[in-house]
Amino acid sequence: MSMDDLNREQKRQLKKMGALDDQGKMQRAPRPQPKKKQDRVTPAQYLREVRDEMRKVAWPKRPEIIRYSIVVLITVIVYTALVGGLDYGFGKAAEWFYSTS
Template structure:
């Protein structure tokens, strides 16, 4: 480990000045949750979920239609390809065993 890496780890609190492993930094929320010993209440959980869902980049209707069309086209193509390979291999095997 070079000097720059050691300095970075010391700044992050993961390494002591003497090179020994330091304690891992924790966020303020983690520390408070550990101290209080409380669990998240269901109301808080639902509120946090709703906040996160608002931040999701939902696709627009044209994007959904476009992606659905592509998926259906690929599905039909792959089904036809696998069906064709199955029929072709069946014909080939029956040709080999009839002679």
């Protein structure tokens, strides 16, 4: 690809990335430096940071927990009854279908 094939916007982007010099000639862009590996933190520092983050959590109040627990229990009971009823119905249908009379 020659410079004549590029439009003005492409040339601006190449210059911004460092692939063009001030005269508009192609140059090799410098390689990005590898990022320095972050040092590991000590277990004590990790626990302090965890404690600080846990203080920021908006914990639900007791009435919310009770309400959500009731919703979960009712949902579990309904779905358990649904699956149990379907299992019973399909079992009876299979028993009728495969019975030898």
